[in-house]
Amino acid sequence: MNNFTHWQLKQDDRDIIWLSLNKANVAANTLNREVLEEFERIVDDIQQKENLAGLIIQSAKSSGFILGADIQAFTEIKDANEAFELVRKGQIIFEKLENLKIPTLALIDGACLGGGLELALACDYRVAHDNRKTKLGLPEVLLGIHPGWGGTIRLPRCIGALKAMDLILSGRTVPAKVAAKIGFIDAAVPMRHLKTAAIRFILNQPERHKAPWYDKAFSISFIRQAVGSLLRKKVMVKAKPEHYPAPYAVIDNWVKVGIDNEKAYITEANSIGKLLVSDTSRNLVRVFFLQEQLKSLAKHSDFKAQHVHVIGAGTMGGDIAAWCALRGMQVTLQDRSSEQVAPAIARAYQLFSKKIRDKRLIQAAMDRLIPDLEGEGVSKADVIIEAIYENLEAKQNLFKTLEASAKPSAILASNTSSIPLDEINQTLNNPERLVGIHYFNPVAKMPLVEVVKGQLTSQDVLNDAIAFVRSIDKLPLPVKSSPGFLVNRILMPYLMECVALVDEGYSITAIDSAAKKFGMPMGPVEIADTVGLDVCLSVAKNMIAHFGGTVPTRLESMVSQSKLGKKSGQGFYTYKDGKQIKEPAADKGEHDELITHRLIMRLVNESFAVLRENVVESADLLDAGMIFGAGFAPFLGGPIHYARALGKDELTKIFNDLQSDCGKRFEPDTALSEIII
């Protein structure tokens, strides 16, 4: 029985079968039809055999246990029926596993996600390695679907409906120790005990982990209904049902059929079948692959940094330094005086305390972050990031001295958002060394980093910088050094249109609410207030100088009155202790379509211009940049994808209407007809 492409079988002297997944020709284990069919044959064989002590399923790859279903395969599904059949087949195979008479166990070392965890849940026991790489969860909702191989049934059976819903609806992953505390891992142990623990479970066959006794209450339909409506409210805070239907489907299914009888599996399969072929899911799957695409950009260089030197300990510089230290870099943080550096150290401590639970690891991160008033780190750093104030001469002088004392192999990077690299690098002997590494605020939350190529920046340096950005767990996006790069450039007309709307008398709550209904994570007014109106104004001026347009007078007058947004307590909104004072909704959404069209079409039109100017290499990268750098509604797949979905005719009509109402700024970009075919 040992002739399989993806699975390896071994029977030990205790008559335990060790079944290892080693999916052929790929780096990581995922589940597809072929892998599952082989698995079914193996389970059938085992079922026939006598005198076996147990079955232990593990991964033969160092890259983790099983990362889930093969997402690529999602894209090949044509309709909901096909999806249902596929899902149902998997369910039946897992049921066979569950029904084996011998004890079964999943031995988990590394990521165990989605379908991988569903397979593990169909085993009697689960033992996991308690290291940092081992993460467990059902993140399906992040792809617009929900678990389909019994996860929405077996997880609540194992740990209770409330804890299970929390994991499934949020899609969050947890480390092994947390999973053990929640209950769906029976033991989280260090590597040295992993096999011993697994064997002991098989031989001793302790009772399986079960939902708490009070979960029986959920057998009663009206109790499920009551809890269901509470769950819906909780999800509503994070995601609207019209944008993200999957979590609501999970709740609906549970309310409708519960988990007590086998009908639940059919309901689950039906529900995911529909979701799999929905636009939302298709777009979120697309976003997943865009993310993979950004990650893969780092493969062109094997640059490895150990020491990062950051100059400028302000909000950006300080937070960049803290992030790098969090991700394991030795970091020296330079500024002119201790008063500048000290608050950055405090912010870093807050970040570490939030991101790392272990006191010792927090201390280690603090020890890696070294205040460096004298700039001693310059000569040792592998990457030097400048984040001082936006002044050409200051930056030129700084880089001139940096070039003289930095290691020849060090990356010289500027975090500038407005000064062209090709002006800063004029003082350098080797201008090809200067690259832009442009972070977004707040650094810890924004996954995207723009890696900026000046005209003189060498491709090698650019590749090294991209590899560095990836190594600190950010998504690198290569862009051309042109004003605003990608994200700010496209966001700016959107924000300017928002100011124009305010000028015309639309209420700020109506504007923000319309944008959020469209799917933006924050309204444009909130964004402007959060970024700071002074920053908006200076970026706007900079861009208008290059691309034309006018600076809204309202913005200038607000800045001159020191109404700078959240940081000054007063912007478009009023803030108390850093919290926005809620304003009553001004209308019932009757202007939503007009507001949304005006905001989004400015953004879409600028996206066309950016593509025409080759600021980024492709429409896909543009979409990725706007989703990960500006939070553009992921379920719409990005601005260009959204425009393409509208279609040329619809798009042209919207532009024409807007142009006649609002004027020339809505003249569609010449690239429209090239991009939208």
Added chain:
Amino acid sequence: MQENNTKRVVYVVDGARTPFLKARNKPGAFTASDLAVSASRSLLTRMNASVDIIDEVITGCTMPGPDEANISRVIALRLGLKNTVPAFTVMRNCASGMQAIDNAMENIASGKSDVVLAGGTDAMSHAPLLLNTKMATWLGGWMSSKTIGQKLQMLPQLRLNYFAPVIALLKGLTDPIIGMSMGQTAEQIAYEFDISRQDMDNFAVKSHQHAAHAITENFFTEVSPIFDRKGNAYLHDDGIRADSSIEKLAKLKPFFDKKYGAVTAGNSSQITDGACFMLLASEQAVEKYQLPVIAKLVDCQWAALDPSVMGLGPIHAATPLLKQQHLSLKDIDFWEINEAFAAQVIGCVKAWNNADYCKQFLGLDSAFGEIPKEKLNVDGGAIALGHPVGASGARIILHLIHVLQRNNAKRGLASICIGGGQGGAVLIERI
């Protein structure tokens, strides 16, 4: 001596210390290893060679925290030095930092090591409160009783006085053999050498004035700022009182011999948190890695004496050291005698200038001579700056190097008294 000929020369490459932070009746912002890591990080960051050349870490510390067993290894690993760099901790009370330097010197001189990170640290504000023996005994019984009935039986045996804590700091500052507090040994010296309260207060005021002057002139260049987790930066020693005066000090009550004594909190060193570290290297390493050097460590000497006058330890150690080096008092350009107590430093000067004392206790034929005031502790001392006991021995050596540099002087001698009745002295030469 034969082996002396084969000893290798030891250089100081660089040194740094934290600001000395006065203990203010509660644990300070930093533990002993926090302080040591902060001081050492500055050193390692500005090293012009790879930190991988460091062979070992030696740390003096008298009261590491409960999480800091063999604190030297804790420091080495927190600094990110390789797992293969060994580290050990030394403890010689107030001279622990100097002891660490001596161990480093020895290991470099003998060829065991080439580059050593050595120094001292103490967070005296973190000194623990301990359970007394009765409480510990009771607790032991409580924990080993298994049933609720047994536990209930134990409860009535608990007495209120079991809760009285043992203050580790006070225990540490009391001689365990003769039972005198360190302050009382200073009172003893004052008695034997006829040192008045006014002499002591005068000396203390000078210490503050010198230190305040040194701050204004930016003489403490060896100090690297330290940052806490709340966003506070500490730039300078915070125990210095520029406005100190005889009148103010005269108001303080004697602290140790409360009724008849003269030693007050004002003319004693302060209880302080701080760390001081140096990078030491062999001549060979200096050449190989082109390390800059600021001084040569010539010799180190230790001596012991009657614990009740432990404050005279410095001259007991310095006398044989100078003899060994064939040097006399006038060959030393600048002196540091750690200011545990004003009475004890004045006592050292007086005893060395006293023929009887020199004959009876130092094996000399006559008085050794008088250390000129203008060469002794020129930038103040522990009375103004504070005395984190583990760090002080390293601090006076490092600062003396800076004093020599500033004055283009050649030789300096740093010495320190040690609770329990010992003294240590180190001779340095500017490069």
